[in-house]
Amino acid sequence: MATMIQIEELVKVYKGGIRAVDGVSFDVEEQEIFGFLGPNGAGKSTTIKCVIGLLRPTSGRILIRGTDVRQSPKLVKPMMGYASQETAVDDRLTGWQNLFLQGHFFHLARKEIDERGEEVLRLCGLWERRNDSAGTYSGGMLKRLDIAAALIHQPSVLFLDEPTLGLDVQTRKVIWQYIEKLRSEQKMTIFLTTHYMEEADALCDRLAIIDRGKIMANGKPGALKADIGGDIVTARFVAPEEKVSRLVQALSALPETVSVTPMGDGLQRIVARQRGDRLIPEVFALAAKNEVGVESIRLHRPSLDDVYLHFTGREMRDEQGSREEIGKARMTQRRLRR
Amino acid sequence: MTFLSDVWYVAWRELVIFVRTPVRIIMVVIQPLIWLGLMGNMMQGFAKSPMVGQMLGTGNYLTFMTPGIILMTVLFGGAFSGMSIVWDRRMGYLEKLLAAPISRAAIPFGKAFAAAIQAGVQVLLIVLIATALGVRFATGPLGLLVILLIAMCFSLILSSFSLSLAARIKSHETLMAIVNFFTMPLMFTSNALFPIEAMPGWLATIARYNPVTYAVTAIRQLTLSGWDWLAIASSLGILAGLTIAVLTLSRFLFQRATAD
Ligand SMILES: Nc1ncnc2c1ncn2[C@@H]1O[C@H](COP(=O)(O)OP(=O)(O)OP(=O)(O)O)[C@@H](O)[C@H]1O
Numbered sequence: 381m382a383t384m385i386q387i388e389e390l391v392k393v394y395k396g397g398i399r400a401v402d403g404v405s406f407d408v409e410e411q412e413i414f415g416f417l418g419p420n421g422a423g424k425s426t427t428i429k430c431v432i433g434l435l436r437p438t439s440g441r442i443l444i445r446g447t448d449v450r451q452s453p454k455l456v457k458p459m460m461g462y463a464s465q466e467t468a469v470d471d472r473l474t475g476w477q478n479l480f481l482q483g484h485f486f487h488l489a490r491k492e493i494d495e496r497g498e499e500v501l502r503l504c505g506l507w508e509r510r511n512d513s514a515g516t517y518s519g520g521m522l523k524r525l526d527i528a529a530a531l532i533h534q535p536s537v538l539f540l541d542e543p544t545l546g547l548d549v550q551t552r553k554v555i556w557q558y559i560e561k562l563r564s565e566q567k568m569t570i571f572l573t574t575h576y577m578e579e580a581d582a583l584c585d586r587l588a589i590i591d592r593g594k595i596m597a598n599g600k601p602g603a604l605k606a607d608i609g610g611d612i613v614t615a616r617f618v619a620p621e622e623k624v625s626r627l628v629q630a631l632s633a634l635p636e637t638v639s640v641t642p643m644g645d646g647l648q649r650i651v652a653r654q655r656g657d658r659l660i661p662e663v664f665a666l667a668a669k670n671e672v673g674v675e676s677i678r679l680h681r682p683s684l685d686d687v688y689l690h691f692t693g694r695e696m697r698d699e700q701g702s703r704e705e706i707g708k709a710r711m712t713q714r715r716l717r718r
Numbered sequence: 719m720t721f722l723s724d725v726w727y728v729a730w731r732e733l734v735i736f737v738r739t740p741v742r743i744i745m746v747v748i749q750p751l752i753w754l755g756l757m758g759n760m761m762q763g764f765a766k767s768p769m770v771g772q773m774l775g776t777g778n779y780l781t782f783m784t785p786g787i788i789l790m791t792v793l794f795g796g797a798f799s800g801m802s803i804v805w806d807r808r809m810g811y812l813e814k815l816l817a818a819p820i821s822r823a824a825i826p827f828g829k830a831f832a833a834a835i836q837a838g839v840q841v842l843l844i845v846l847i848a849t850a851l852g853v854r855f856a857t858g859p860l861g862l863l864v865i866l867l868i869a870m871c872f873s874l875i876l877s878s879f880s881l882s883l884a885a886r887i888k889s890h891e892t893l894m895a896i897v898n899f900f901t902m903p904l905m906f907t908s909n910a911l912f913p914i915e916a917m918p919g920w921l922a923t924i925a926r927y928n929p930v931t932y933a934v935t936a937i938r939q940l941t942l943s944g945w946d947w948l949a950i951a952s953s954l955g956i957l958a959g960l961t962i963a964v965l966t967l968s969r970f971l972f973q974r975a976t977a978d
């Protein structure tokens with residue numbers, strides 16, 4: 381398979397001095413659903429905007445099918461479709477008028493707009509409502525209309541920035557189906573960002589995890605999960621702090637354990653080398669020995685949540701660093717909300 | 719050719735929104751009606767005095783004032799067209815336009831063109847209302863066509879200027895403040911509502927350099943006295959030059975515009 385997107389050492393520093401993207405490199409293959417994961421303010425949207433030519437990268441190179449985005453924007457723009465995080469639909473126009481304009485902005489012939497417009501509206505389940513003002517659409521319909529508009533010129537690669545943000549579970553699943561359909565029926569490459577781990581797990585062939593402008597991990601979901609280790613045991617202990625910490629030390633020393641991480645609120649996350657069920661009796665035995673009560677215990681296979689936590693989780697870093705990080709993240713969120 | 723099509727579809731969007739907003743259309747009709755009715759009536763007695771009449775160039779203050787009202791309407795309409803960019807930026811629609819393979823200059827050009835069309839509609843309405851109120855245009859239908867063109871040209875100037883500001887200014891409060899800062903003084907230091915001959919010296923000097931004055935003078939000439947190309951040539955020249963200058967400025971600013 382050929383490479384669709386090639387990003388090399390991308391850096392974007394905003395005017396205020398914020399280093400939003402800090403040396404990011406990765407490839408996206410053709411006809412792949414590629415997931416871009418990261419906490420708020422990690423640099424996901426910034427990366428996308430650099431790729432589609434909305435922002436000037438500070439340094440680095442971006443190639444779409446081997447063509448440099450900065451050098452030949454006229455050549456690569458028609459290849460790309462983009463549905464932004466904000467859902468940029470004009471709600472004073474009808475659904476059809478939104479598509480009609482988008483078609484003309486991509487220089488399609490009138491006949492093509494009529495044909496493709498109907499096709500994408502049917503695909504997104506909006507054909508019956510096409511002549512209604514977009515102002516009367518629900519949030520999910522607006523999102524679908526935005527995606528439909530991004531599809532009208534049959535791009536080779538579709539960028540979806542948080543396509544399911546703020547949607548209910550049902551609508552989210554409908555959008556997943558559309559995305560799957562686009563890939564299988566239209567042979568499209570799809571690059572999406574998300575906060576939802578089940579979404580990435582259900583949809584993506586490959587994903588990259590970004591945190592504070594840097595790629596922390598990159599690969600198939602299965603491989604990333606395998607990277608973490610075996611099963612995960614999460615237990616809540618009730619006891620004075622020094623007793624728990626003695627227990628944690630003892631647990632860490634076990635040959636079956638990979639790591640023990642405090643999750644706050646008395647929760648401890650124990651990653652097993654292989655099978656977690658063998659570990660549970662030992663947890664109980666050691667807890668009794670250290671006079672620590674076990675309030676709850678849970679065993680599960682590593683999910684993408686664990687992968688995410690592993691690569692971006694503040695709990696993974698040393699205590700002092702983590703407090704600063706959380707503070708910073710909150711600041712960023714507050715800024716974004718304004 | 720694709721450039722003209724890009725401009726047209728940017729304008730098309732503005733015009734559809736304009737047509738779909740009935741309140742805006744009603745206001746567009748009512749506002750000049752109020753101005754003409756109220757001001758005309760208020761000032762009529764004053765215009766009856768022969769000395770004033772001589773200064774105005776007509777005994778009918780309404781006839782004197784109609785060109786001023788035309789310009790005033792066009793001025794305020796055009797000056798706020800930059801708001802649509804601020805709005806598009808906030809909505810994310812500007813990103814959509816920038817991500818499309820359209821020429822970036824088509825964004826301000828299209829919006830300015832739409833503003834000029836709207837100005838044309840408004841001017842036609844004002845002319846109709848004024849005619850109903852007894853105003854007669856000395857140059858007839860052909861003169862009205864030229865008046866329409868001058869007004870639309872002026873709308874292009876104002877809207878392109880406002881759009882150029884909006885290429886850089888991201889908050890609508892700031893843009894509003896700047897636009898208000900310009901429009902009011904532009905209006906009241908021109909001969910739109912008051913003849914230059916009756917102004918104190920310093921104000922007359924300002925008025926002579928005010929672009930609004932050029933447009934008003936040309937339109938007033940065509941309304942009150944008839945064809946005199948010599949009298950309106952400098953006005954037309956300056957308006958044409960200004961139009962080109964401001965369009966070029968907006969083109970330059972949008973060529974460099976990005977989403978950040
Ligand atoms: N226009 C801007 N000017 C200055 N800083 C910005 C701008 N846009 C984003 N940033 C900053 O760049 C960083 C990355 O932002 P970005 O929007 O790329 O994050 P994200 O991963 O998309 O986050 P989210 O999940 O919240 O959408 C943040 O710290 C943000 O505050």
Ligand SMILES: [Mg+2]
Nearest residue numbers: 424425426465
């Ligand atoms: Mg984002």
